[in-house]
Amino acid sequence: MRALTGIQPSGITHLGNLFGAMLPIVDLCTKNPDSVCMLVNLHALTTVHDAKQLSQNTFDLAVDMLALGIDPKETNFFRQSDVPEHTELTWILSTLTPMGLLQRSHSFKDKTAKGIEASVGLFIYPVLMACDILLYDADVVPVGKDQKQHLEIARDLAEKFNHTFGETFVLPEPQISETTAVVPGVDGEKMSKSYGNTIEIFADEKTLKKQVMSIVTDSTPVEEAKEPKGNTIYQLYCLFADEAEKREFAERFRAGGMGYGDAKKILFEKANAFLAPLREKRMQILAKPDFVNDVLAEGAKKARIIAGKKMSEVRRKVGV
Secondary structure: OOEEEEEOOOOOOEHHHHHHHHHHHHHHHHHOOOOEEEEOHHHHOOOOOOHHHHHHHHHHHHHHHHHHOOOOOOOEEEEHHHOOHHHHHHHHHHOOOOHHHHHOOHHHHHHHHOOOOOOHHHHOHHHHHHHHHHOOOOOEEEOOHHHHHHHHHHHHHHHHHHHHHOOOOOOOEEEOOOOOOOOEOOOOOEOOHHHOOOOEOOOOHHHHHHHHHOOOOOOOOOOOOOOOOOOHHHHHHHHHOOHHHHHHHHHHHHHOOOOHHHHHHHHHHHHHHHHHHHHHHHHHHHOOHHHHHHHHHHHHHHHHHHHHHHHHHHHHHHOO
């Protein structure tokens, strides 16, 4: 079984990225050798229009994923833009894509409603995503509930091409996690770079402590009992703790006598113990930029063999 994932280089990674996408991607690729993990920098062009920023974001994300355990010997790990077959197939599939199908895209409607310019790129984003998947005969694609429609579009386009030109593309199946937690930011809202409420994965120890200590709390006195359910400190602590530690921390909240300041310090120690080895590994990889670039180049070479074979079949079938 070949699984396929893509992750967009949109800026400094945080705990929401780590537990919502990055660690699940590493786990999936570890369990399924020959999987595909791509840095989808072409998708990022719909919102990032600064060349230096996009290039740096992409490199940094590559370092992050390597530090978290992506094994380039087992996983096809590469930059999307290094495989031009993605954009070639996008044009071919776009000639089969009904306008109405894209007009119904929840993502397009949501983003334009938030004020993002309705560019052609944003409109055909699902077609490029479909090509990312179909080029590699991916059997399984893990997606969040908000991305399920995009995978359905990929299946629709694969079926339409197969019906028009003959059996060519594998129809991918979605893998939707029902347990992916929404990680709260320091203000209690969903952690997001756009909200400015993040705790960074690879921040140095001093910065990490400052971010943890900035978590917004209510004015409940130290001696009073506190409800752990819905409490940002407790929710973040649970990301790093085992079941026994979660119960003990919850009991201390309910018993009273523990102030939020002390609770934040406990959270910091727990988070730092988890993140410090990752931070160290990242620094070691960052010191070898040539190694990172070589990994991505080698990954693109392997990906192009697969994508090139599929595109040769597509070109022959459509007559170009």
